[in-house]
Every structure is written in C-alpha cells, then in structure tokens.
Amino acid sequence: MTRPILIAPSILSADFARLGEEVSAIDAQGCDWVHVDVMDGHFVPNITIGPMVVAAIRPHTTKPLDVHLMIAPCDAYLEPFAKAGADIITVHAEAGPHLDRSLQIIKSLGRKAGVSITPATPESAIAHVLDRLDLILVMTVNPGFGGQAFIPAMAGKIRRIRDLIGDRPIHIEVDGGITVATAAIVAEAGADVLVAGSAVFRGERGGDYGGNIADLRASAAAAAELKA
Ligand code: DX5
Ligand code: ZN
Numbered sequence: 001m002t003r004p005i006l007i008a009p010s011i012l013s014a015d016f017a018r019l020g021e022e023v024s025a026i027d028a029q030g031c032d033w034v035h036v037d038v039m040d041g042h043f044v045p046n047i048t049i050g051p052m053v054v055a056a057i058r059p060h061t062t063k064p065l066d067v068h069l070m071i072a073p074c075d076a077y078l079e080p081f082a083k084a085g086a087d088i089i090t091v092h093a094e095a096g097p098h099l100d101r102s103l104q105i106i107k108s109l110g111r112k113a114g115v116s117i118t119p120a121t122p123e124s125a126i127a128h129v130l131d132r133l134d135l136i137l138v139m140t141v142n143p144g145f146g147g148q149a150f151i152p153a154m155a156g157k158i159r160r161i162r163d164l165i166g167d168r169p170i171h172i173e174v175d176g177g178i179t180v181a182t183a184a185i186v187a188e189a190g191a192d193v194l195v196a197g198s199a200v201f202r203g204e205r206g207g208d209y210g211g212n213i214a215d216l217r218a219s220a221a222a223a224a225e226l227k228a
Contacts, residue, residue, distance in 0.1 A: 002228045003192040005220040006032035007213050008066050008173070011057075012048065012146045013197035019053070020060045026200065027061040029210030030217075033088070034063050035175070035195045038081070040071035043095055044144040051077070051084040058085035068116065068175065068195075070143045071095065075102055082109040090114030090137050090173075093125040103132040114173070118143060119151050123161045133170050135193070136161055140186070141176030146197040150177030155189040162190030180204060180219045187220035188227050194220055 009031050014022035023034055036054060041047040054067060064087035071077060072095035081089055089106045093099050093115050106113040114135035115126050119142060126136060138158055141148035154174070161172055173193035174186045180203075183194055196203075196216055203212035 002221075002224050005187060005217050005224060006171075006193045007200075007217050008033035008035040008193055008195045009200040009209070009213065010035040010037055010146065010175070010195050010197035012037045013201040019057055022201075023057045023060040026209050026213070027063050030213045031063060031200075031209075033066040033193070034061050035197075036065055036067045036086070037197075038067060038069045038071060039144065043072040043092065044070040046144045051080040054081060054084035054086060064088055064112075066090070066114075066173075066195075068114075068137065069095075070116075075105060078102065078105045079109060082106075082111050086111060088112040088114055088135060090116050090135060092116045092118070092143075094118055094121055099125075100129055100132065103129055107132060114171075116143075116175070119154060123157055123164055126161075127164065130165065130168060130170065133168075135171040135173055136165070137173045137175055137195075138191070139176055140174050140178070140182070143176070148177055150179070150182040150185075152185070155185050158186060158189035158191050178216070180215050183216045183220040184223035188223040191220075192224075 009026045039046045039048040066088045067086035112134040116137035140154045172191045174191040175195035178196040205211035
C-alpha cells in the first residue's frame with residue numbers, strides 16, 4: 001500500500017519578522033501541514049515560540065498546525081496550545097515520566113496526538129501507547145536547531161516502527177535533515193509525513209517554496225512507490 005506523502009515545512013527556518021506572510025506563502029505553495037517547533041531552553045538548548053505565536057499565525061493558514069513540543073514538563077501547556085489553534089500536538093517520550101497521561105490530555109482536548117522520540121530513544125518507548133496515537137515523530141537529528149545533518153541509522157528505526165504499527169492508522173513523521181536526497185531514504189523506510197525547514201525555505205531551488213516542496217514530495221513518492 002502506498003500512502004500519500006505529506007510535506008510539513010518547519011517555520012523554524014522562516015523569517016520570524018514576517019511570520020504571517022511566510023505561513024500564507026507555504027500554504028499557497030502546496031504544503032500539507034505547517035510544522036511549529038516549540039522549544040523551552042530546558043528540554044532542548046534553544047528557545048522559540050509559545051501559544052501566543054501559534055494563535056497569531058492561525059488566521060494565516062487553513063492547513064493543519066502540527067505543533068511539536070520540545071518542552072518539559074509539557075502537561076500544563078497542552079490546553080493553551082490547543083486553544084491557540086493547534087490541530088496536532090506532539091510531545092516527547094523523553095519529556096516526562098507520564099507519557100500516557102499527556103496523550104490522554106491531548107485526546108480529551110479534541111486534538112490529534114503525537115509522540116516523538118529522539119535519535120537515542122528506542123522504538124520500544126512507544127510500544128504501550130500505540131492505541132492513543134495519531135502520529136509518531138521520529139527525530140532524525142537531535143532536537144534543538146534547524147540545519148543539522150540527517151542521522152542515517154534512523155532509517156532502520158523507521159522500518160521497525162512501521163512493523164510495530166501494523167494496520168493502525170498512525171502517521172510516521174520524520175524531522176531533521178530532510179532534503180531531496182534523504183526524503184527518498186525515509187519514505188522507502190516507511191515515513192509518510194516529512195518535516196523540512198532548510199530544504200523548504202532555502203532549498204535546492206533557493207526561496208522557491210513551491211518548487212522545493214514539490215521536489216521533496218516527488219523524491220519521497222517515487223521511493224515509496226518503488227518499494228510497494
Ligand atoms: C529540530 C526541529 C526541526 C527543524 C528541522 O529540533 O524539530 O523541525 O526545524 O530543520 P531542518 O529541516 O533544517 O533540519
Ligand atoms: Zn520539529
């Protein structure tokens with residue numbers, strides 16, 4: 001079965017002084033989701049944006065806002081992000097001892113629930129929460145910054161997660177170092193949602209966001225089809 005490939009540009013690589021325009025531009029130029037990286041300077045060594053910024057960009061797109069929380073603890077912030085307009089809320093398995101509770105809170109807020117694992121975390125960390133999940137976000141770099149190199153060992157982890165999921169309707173999203181070349185590797189391994197910051201906002205076609213999105217999608221779709 002080939003799943004449609006979805007492209008989720010990370011606005012971490014956008015021009016923050018023109019964030020609304022940047023979000024409208026990726027929407028108009030063919031993105032599927034808008035990926036929002038939330039960092040707290042504690043769970044990861046960088047600080048980015050909070051619920052007020054999510055609320056501010058919400059009117060600039062009709063696409064799902066895919067909010068990636070790299071914060072610990074996270075539970076107190078789930079409702080503010082839901083209210084700000086997040087459609088999908090992803091928390092890190094490493095962010096606290098009560099992942100199952102965090103996922104229950106996201107579902108109770110009526111939002112889609114995701115869990116992310118960093119490169120060092122084995123897929124067994126999510127084995128007992130699969131039935132609460134809409135999405136698994138496999139970090140293909142160590143979270144904290146855009147523009148890092150893809151970690152090749154993550155391809156095997158994606159393959160094992162695809163097996164673990166079985167027939168469940170759960171997306172496998174990848175995040176970090178996704179380019180036209182690595183898009184093919186992760187799609188072949190079983191990922192169907194590709195986050196890309198640098199490769200969309202300053203990719204092989206420079207600032208042609210639509211062209212960059214189309215190239216990523218074409219590369220991933222061809223690899224996924226070849227495998228099927
Ligand atoms: C990293 C973030 C990513 C990042 C990806 O911690 O979660 O979403 O923006 O950036 P690129 O695509 O440039 O690796
Ligand atoms: Zn992210």
